[in-house]
Amino acid sequence: xxxxxxxxxxxxxxxxxxxxxxxxxxxxxxxxxxxxxxxxxxxxxxxxxxxxxxxxxxxxxxxxxxxxxxxxxxxxxxxxxxxxxxxxxxxxxxxxxxxxxxxxxxxxxxxxxxxxxxxxxxx
Amino acid sequence: xxxxxxxxxxxxxxxxxxxxxxxxxxxxxxxxxxxxxxxxxxxxxxxxxxxxxxxxxxxxxxxxxxxxxxxxxxxxxxxxxxxxxxxxxxxxxxxxxxxxxxxxxxxxxxxxxxxxxxxxxxxxxxxxxxxxxxxxxxxxxxxxxxxxxxxxxxxxxxxxxxxxxxxxxxxxxxxxxxxxxxxxxxxxxxxxxxxxxxxxxxxxxxxxxxxxxxxxxxxxxxxxxxxxxxxxxxxxxxxxxxxxxxxxxxxxxxxxxxxxxxxxxxxxxxxxxxxxxxxxxxxxxxxxxxxxxxxxxxxxxxxxxxxxxxxxxxxxxxxxxxxxxxxxxxxxxxxxxxxxxxxxxxxxxxxxxxxxxxxxxxxxxxxxxxxxxxxxxxxxxxxxxxxxxxxxxxxxxxxxxxxxxxxxxxxx
Numbered sequence: 001x002x003x004x005x006x007x008x009x010x011x012x013x014x015x016x017x018x019x020x021x022x023x024x025x026x027x028x029x030x031x032x033x034x035x036x037x038x039x040x041x042x043x044x045x046x047x048x049x050x051x052x053x054x055x056x057x058x059x060x061x062x063x064x065x066x067x068x069x070x071x072x073x074x075x076x077x078x079x080x081x082x083x084x085x086x087x088x089x090x091x092x093x094x095x096x097x098x099x100x101x102x103x104x105x106x107x108x109x110x111x112x113x114x115x116x117x118x119x120x121x122x123x
Numbered sequence: 124x125x126x127x128x129x130x131x132x133x134x135x136x137x138x139x140x141x142x143x144x145x146x147x148x149x150x151x152x153x154x155x156x157x158x159x160x161x162x163x164x165x166x167x168x169x170x171x172x173x174x175x176x177x178x179x180x181x182x183x184x185x186x187x188x189x190x191x192x193x194x195x196x197x198x199x200x201x202x203x204x205x206x207x208x209x210x211x212x213x214x215x216x217x218x219x220x221x222x223x224x225x226x227x228x229x230x231x232x233x234x235x236x237x238x239x240x241x242x243x244x245x246x247x248x249x250x251x252x253x254x255x256x257x258x259x260x261x262x263x264x265x266x267x268x269x270x271x272x273x274x275x276x277x278x279x280x281x282x283x284x285x286x287x288x289x290x291x292x293x294x295x296x297x298x299x300x301x302x303x304x305x306x307x308x309x310x311x312x313x314x315x316x317x318x319x320x321x322x323x324x325x326x327x328x329x330x331x332x333x334x335x336x337x338x339x340x341x342x343x344x345x346x347x348x349x350x351x352x353x354x355x356x357x358x359x360x361x362x363x364x365x366x367x368x369x370x371x372x373x374x375x376x377x378x379x380x381x382x383x384x385x386x387x388x389x390x391x392x393x394x395x396x397x398x399x400x401x402x403x404x405x406x407x408x409x410x411x412x413x414x415x416x417x418x419x420x421x422x423x424x425x426x427x428x429x430x431x432x433x434x435x436x437x438x439x440x441x442x443x444x445x446x447x448x449x450x451x452x453x454x455x456x457x458x459x460x461x462x463x464x465x466x467x468x469x470x471x472x473x474x475x476x477x478x479x480x481x482x483x484x485x486x487x488x489x490x491x492x493x494x495x496x497x498x499x500x501x502x503x504x505x506x507x508x509x510x511x512x513x514x515x516x517x518x519x520x521x522x523x524x525x526x527x528x529x530x531x532x533x534x535x
Binding site: 055 | 215
């Protein structure tokens with residue numbers, strides 16, 4: 001089936017950190033705006049089909065290991081943001097949709113385009 | 124509503140509505156036709172600590188009741204129950220914890236019933252066994268008489284105020300104050316006949332020699348009434364052996380299985396299966412991976428140390444296969460291992476699906492329904508047929524009745 005553009009909203013309606021759930025027929029898509037870019041993913045968690053895009057948005061947790069191998073504790077990444085399925089906490093990379101705990105798993109990603117002053121998801 | 128993310132960033136989320144949160148669950152269970160299948164959840168929870176003002180007046184002792192009402196009569200545990208360090212909601216990642224208070228219910232029916240029926244309807248669950256949350260730590264209470272008081276008060280409240288409003292969809296296995304065997308016996312004798320009571324539950328987070336002679340009268344009383352005994356596990360970072368753990372995942376992953384491993388070991392090696400042959404025993408909320416581990420360990424040692432288990436007439440694993448296990452949290456990362464586990468525990472007749480909703484690691488019935496190695500009969504049995512037989516629960520529609528008959532489960 002040929003892909004189609006589905007209008008989501010006007011670009012100036014979205015500020016960084018916003019997210020919107022879009023329904024295209026039976027398909028639910030989570031659209032995020034992050035650092036000026038739009039990302040869209042299937043809103044069905046790979047775990048038990050929860051609403052993957054509807055929960056917390058939070059930076060990835062990292063651990064600092066010093067040259068001598070000791071831990072200097074946990075910290076939030078400055079570069080990697082996750083969105084988290086609210087059912088059980090499955091975390092996904094906001095830029096790629098890759099599952100944080102198992103990089104072989106990835107949410108289906110949808111292309112997003114901006115045309116004129118609108119934001120469209122391609123399904 | 125806003126949740127606090129990293130660096131104090133605020134994330135906007137909708138206020139909680141369980142039906143909306145679980146809309147995908149409705150879709151998934153509906154797609155699989157689970158409304159035509161009797162689905163029984165043998166482990167679900169409510170937050171009774173939000174209703175302490177209703178519960179505490181049922182405390183019998185005048186002095187304790189006054190103390191409790193004054194210090195614990197707020198909508199939380201106050202100073203009454205042992206607290207525990209833990210991060211069940213992972214800093215808000217599991218949003219329903221923080222948002223719980225925002226969910227609206229209607230006047231009339233008890234709030235916990237309304238909330239419960241929302242998630243039950245979403246998951247296609249027909250009946251659910253309701254357990255407390257805060258009181259799962261009552262076994263750690265330093266005052267045995269207060270444990271007795273709190274269990275009594277909760278048991279009266281739930282059987283008199285909550286279960287009667289559930290249209291028969293909730294049942295419970297009531298909290299036993301195991302620190303005082305006489306009080307535990309009185310609990311069985313008083314509550315064993317009440318509507319909605321299908322058995323009694325031991326909060327497994329405690330140091331308890333379950334085989335102790337003082338407890339036999341309690342087990343006998345449950346067995347005589349045709350009711351079940353459950354061990355409901357939990358987590359306790361204060362347990363000495365876990366004090367070396369620095370992350371909650373470690374304590375949670377190990378703790379739930381740890382307590383039931385100990386109690387099950389004592390139960391089996393002391394021949395409780397021989398002494399109480401008609402008592403159904405259920406091991407709740409420890410997952411399943413621990414069961415084949417324990418079967419193998421005990422069988423191996425029993426073959427060499429049989430003099431220490433003189434009551435046993437068969438292997439420890441055979442006694443374990445006579446008992447029941449709730450499925451949650453089902454460890455599904457290795458299907459081959461899981462299939463072997465199902466075989467080892469005779470899951471087709473002994474496994475009981477459970478959700479543990481609303482706790483953070485709940486399972487949908489699809490976790491069982493979608494297992495590729497299960498027969499249709501096993502699926503029907505595990506999601507509800509086994510529990511229907513055990514707790515004598517009837518089907519709620521004709522298709523469920525037909526399915527029960529089809530797979531040899533007598534309808535109610």
